Amino acid sequence: MFSYKLPNGGLHARAYFNANGDIKFDPPVYEQRYTTTVRILEDPRWGQTFKKVVDFGCADMRLLSLLRRTAGIEHILEVDIDEDLLRSNKIRAEPLVSDYLQKRETPLRIELLKGSIDSSAEQLLNVDAVIALEIIEHLYPKTLENVPQNIFGFMQPKIAIFSTPNSEFNVLFKPLLANGFRHDDHKFEWTRSEFKDWALNICQKYPNYRVAFIGVGDAPPDKKNIGNVTQIAIFARCDVLDPSLSEQYRSKVSVDCRPDADTQYEEIFAVDFPIYLDERSKEQKLLDEARYQISRCRRIDRYFNRDLGVYQVPLTVLKDYIENIGATMQELLIVLKDNDIEVKDEYIILPEYEEDDDSYRHYDDCYDEEYGLWNDVEHADDETGNDDERGACGGYSHTKEDYTYDSEENWD
Incomplete structure (x- = not known):
């Protein structure tokens, strides 16, 4: 196991009883699950972003609207066994008008796939993150038994996020359904200890993984002992938790599930979002940014040296941009020199006015x-x-x- 807490102090949520005595959550629990999932994916503790993500049991794809805006994600697989549900909600995967007006700087491909969480389809190769919210309680025993093999044996994602109802919380729901559960399709609902045992058994079989437990949907203050309404397990590959362990742990994992050449999820829909391609050379990018900063800084008083009658702009104002495009300070200096932009003692030297600037004339x-x-x-x-x-x-x-x-x- 490992310890995990949501960044920035976690969620601000509450539970209360309405006038009819029914327990309510603010915000709704499904929103808490979705926002928690995104915050886990974006957590800087991992030291990386997750480019390819699969959302198993995506249903009506309400999480997708958040995933498509999550930093670093470039490929999303929305997987469900219900083809009609995927087709009826296809519009949620389509680009918006705003996606064409303000194009992305990084790629994004979304695929809607008909398939089961226990099937080792070829499309699942090289997935970085698995999301499986409120799905395992809908699975028949044989399907549930095959899930760890597919995800942790075959896919081996960097992280996997599972959520399921906490049955200890059911004492606050009235009434439950005839099957004794919250939903008529649930095959089981686990206590916290049962869910913990299931997760730890996975880590024992696949020692390349560690697990942490959190929850969403707090109980009222006088019922804290029953835990959260939803329990979450976060499986992290050991080399993500500690990169120095990468080879040591991956060599221990037995990949006993290989895809058949013909094994494919059925593709219902796929789309590549419009992207802005910056075809400028590195030198042109440096020059354009330098000119932009020169124009901006000429209007900032603190950069003006009144004794010399010139603006002195520190080269450090370009530091972040230089790093973002993979350039060096030496490359910047060469570009500035080639374009007759004066540099002296770590400063870009600018005259008070440009020769063709009439803006100062009265x-x-x-x-x-x-x-x-x-x-x-x-x-x-x-x-x-x-x-x-x-x-x-x-x-x-x-x-x-x-x-x-x-x-x-x-x-x-």
């Missing part, structure tokens, strides 16, 4: 007091003064009297 520079014109070109020689010459301020010449609010009433 209107008084363009107004001719003697002739009453917003113009500094030669004035008309005829008596009416109606020459159609452009003035230095970029517009046609106007007298003071002509330059009124009404003359710009159609400015927009």
